[in-house]
Amino acid sequence: MVTDLPDLAERLRRITVEVADSGTSLGSGVLWPSGCVVTNAHVVRGSRAAVRLVDGSRLEGLLITRDTDADLALLRVLGTGIPAASIGESTVAVGSLVAAVGHPLGVRGALSVGIVHAVGPVRPGGRSWIQADVRLARGNSGGPLADATGQVIGLNAMVVGPLALAVPMSAVSRFVRAAGLSVT
Amino acid sequence: MSDLVTLSNGLAAAVQQASQSIFGVTARRRMGSTGVHWRPGLVVTADHTVQTEDDIVLTRPDGRSVSATLAGRDPTIDLAVLKADAPDVPAARIGDSRAVQAGHIVLAVGEGPRASWGVVSSVASGGTGAAGSVFDLDLTLYPGFSGGPLVDVSGQVIGINTSGASRSQHLAIPAVVVDGLLDGLQRRGHIPRPYLGVSTQPVRLPDALRQRLSLEQASAVIVVAVQPESPAAQGGLMIGDVVVSLGGASITDPMDLRRVLQPDRVGETVVTSVIRGGEARDLRIRVGERSR
Numbered sequence: 001m002v003t004d005l006p007d008l009a010e011r012l013r014r015i016t017v018e019v020a021d022s023g024t025s026l027g028s029g030v031l032w033p034s035g036c037v038v039t040n041a042h043v044v045r046g047s048r049a050a051v052r053l054v055d056g057s058r059l060e061g062l063l064i065t066r067d068t069d070a071d072l073a074l075l076r077v078l079g080t081g082i083p084a085a086s087i088g089e090s091t092v093a094v095g096s097l098v099a100a101v102g103h104p105l106g107v108r109g110a111l112s113v114g115i116v117h118a119v120g121p122v123r124p125g126g127r128s129w130i131q132a133d134v135r136l137a138r139g140n141s142g143g144p145l146a147d148a149t150g151q152v153i154g155l156n157a158m159v160v161g162p163l164a165l166a167v168p169m170s171a172v173s174r175f176v177r178a179a180g181l182s183v184t
Numbered sequence: 185m186s187d188l189v190t191l192s193n194g195l196a197a198a199v200q201q202a203s204q205s206i207f208g209v210t211a212r213r214r215m216g217s218t219g220v221h222w223r224p225g226l227v228v229t230a231d232h233t234v235q236t237e238d239d240i241v242l243t244r245p246d247g248r249s250v251s252a253t254l255a256g257r258d259p260t261i262d263l264a265v266l267k268a269d270a271p272d273v274p275a276a277r278i279g280d281s282r283a284v285q286a287g288h289i290v291l292a293v294g295e296g297p298r299a300s301w302g303v304v305s306s307v308a309s310g311g312t313g314a315a316g317s318v319f320d321l322d323l324t325l326y327p328g329f330s331g332g333p334l335v336d337v338s339g340q341v342i343g344i345n346t347s348g349a350s351r352s353q354h355l356a357i358p359a360v361v362v363d364g365l366l367d368g369l370q371r372r373g374h375i376p377r378p379y380l381g382v383s384t385q386p387v388r389l390p391d392a393l394r395q396r397l398s399l400e401q402a403s404a405v406i407v408v409a410v411q412p413e414s415p416a417a418q419g420g421l422m423i424g425d426v427v428v429s430l431g432g433a434s435i436t437d438p439m440d441l442r443r444v445l446q447p448d449r450v451g452e453t454v455v456t457s458v459i460r461g462g463e464a465r466d467l468r469i470r471v472g473e474r475s476r
Contacts, residue, residue: 001186002186002188002189003186003187003188004186004187004188005188008188093196093199093200094196094199094200094203094296094297094298094299095195095196095197095198095199095200095291095299095301096192096193096195096196097188097191097192097195114301115195115291115299115300115301116196116299117298117299117300117326118296118297118298118299131298133299133300133301133324133326147192148186148188148189148191148192149186149188149189162300162324162326163326
């Protein structure tokens, strides 16, 4: 059970990776069950990327598939004992606490805390987002948005001023399943 | 259950609670605002978001529309009161805004519902000078949030959020101030609009003049028009007079003049300090009421 914010930050850092290409930090990613990393399509531009875990270990990530419309990308990473995120599809209530971990503006493993602003499209007819009242920056892309229990409920994708937009976990799970990989 | 989960659930419940009593307000062209069902039949919103007095449409929590009429407005505290018929929409649970302190966690709720969170940064004295007359907020007021409720962690409404006419402000008018406005409205049947009958422009005061008259303020307002028969005319105000204070409050720009003329001052005789021909003099002006 997550006891407090430092504990929540620790748990999220363990399943958050830094994604880089030729030494340039591009963003974040989430360690997905069975040796994968999920991130945004706009974070991984080529067919491979360097993935750095919180303990400093570096892995090579190979692109399995990318969906530019959904802005999601799936990487395979090779290694043993790699932790994986606890994925949640619990109902996300407006006002509930959310936490994000990522690498904004060059700071590694930074924690941001906020609340759910709204769930749904930003514009009529648009795609559904988890909209969070939390201050994120560019390096947060691809990183986890979690609820107060530490379950990952979304993948941070975009920042619109003080608002952060995350792809709901249901959409991420669908994307991973479509790639032929199971969620568990 | 951890403290974090308890807090998270509490905040979500507070949003749910407050959202049952809010309306979307459409009373200006470009962007809607939010309003709070404060007392049965009375919806409070931000005055600067009410630009039309007819064709005001409210959106209920269930999505249906209901029309509303303007019952009164007080621009000095950026509040407008609308009359609407929605008896099945509960009136908000109003909390004690006098118990609010800097550091209290609060939520701003908009139609949707949408929410943001933060803390009260200070319980300031607003333009009226009375302590606790405005809450400074460290939270984001998203587009359309003006006129909506400031909510405490137990779900009670403790103020009305406003970005003011500028988008950089994040303030809330405390619930006790809103109650005072509504009490006056229900007592008199309308909110009086104070009237002097004067047009002014800002003016910089020359250093030599400030020194001679021991004035701290760097600017004041100069009278460019006085309506005939108006309270200003009857008080002896003339074109060219430079008004430096009214009712004890310094006047540094035309906004100050509007700010100090609260509805309660209608009928009051205020001492108005002016500079005329380089000399200071005091005039006594009886604040009138704009005709309805």
